[in-house]
Amino acid sequence: MRNIWTICDKELRSYFASPIAYLLLTMFALIFGFFFWNALGYFVIEGIEMQMRGQTVSMNINEQIIRPLLSNTSVVGLFFIPMITMRLFAEEKRSGTIELLATSPIRDIEIIVGKWLAAMILYSCLLLFTARGLILSAAQARSILHLHFVCALLACRVAERIARSCEKTHRA
Numbered sequence: 001m002r003n004i005w006t007i008c009d010k011e012l013r014s015y016f017a018s019p020i021a022y023l024l025l026t027m028f029a030l031i032f033g034f035f036f037w038n039a040l041g042y043f044v045i046e047g048i049e050m051q052m053r054g055q056t057v058s059m060n061i062n063e064q065i066i067r068p069l070l071s072n073t074s075v076v077g078l079f080f081i082p083m084i085t086m087r088l089f090a091e092e093k094r095s096g097t098i099e100l101l102a103t104s105p106i107r108d109i110e111i112i113v114g115k116w117l118a119a120m121i122l123y124s125c126l127l128l129f130t131a132r133g134l135i136l137s138a139a140q141a142r143s144i145l146h147l148h149f150v151c152a153l154l155a156c157r158v159a160e161r162i163a164r165s166c167e168k169t170h171r172a
Contacts, residue, residue, distance in 0.1 A: 003106045007114025008121070011088065015122055020087065024122070025129055028080060032130040035072045039065045073130075077123075084122055088115045 015021040043064050050057060092098040101111060 003110045004114040004117065007106075007111060008117040011115055011118030012121060014091065015118070021122060021125075024080060024083060025126060028076070028126045029130050031076050032069075032073060035069050035076075036065075039069050073127075077126075080126065081119075081123065084119050088119060 043059065043061070046064070047059055050059070089098070092101055
């Protein structure tokens with residue numbers, strides 16, 4: 001277990017020592033913010049148009065803002081997950097340390113789990129960094145269902161695992 005945390009720590013340090021993690025965080029936050037801005041603008045325009053027509057249909061924040069935003073985020077995650085994972089073993093091969101890693105007294109499963117854990121922590125940071133605004137607004141607005149948000153975050157995790165398994169079968 002100690003070897004797994006050592007490899008995970010090494011990978012996280014290499015992510016955050018270079019501009020890779022910060023660039024990913026910035027790009028993901030900008031894309032997430034763009035989708036939120038568009039969804040919010042559409043929500044406001046639709047509300048104004050309904051008031052001008054005299055309609056009294058209740059507007060649902062979950063259906064009109066949160067659901068499209070999180071579905072777009074899961075699709076964007078499909079592009080960011082390979083960006084995170086491609087570097088894991090390619091950097092080892094490029095720097096020539098793959099031989100040292102392969103011949104070290106560490107089992108292969110410890111290497112794989114350590115690198116996977118580092119990628120999962122970075123992806124979780126991406127989601128939490130961009131979702132903190134949603135979490136804060138959900139705490140203030142009573143109409144936002146927290147269950148939708150939690151389920152959408154879990155769906156992003158499942159999509160990430162599916163992408164990983166497809167990557168493994170493609171390599172084999």
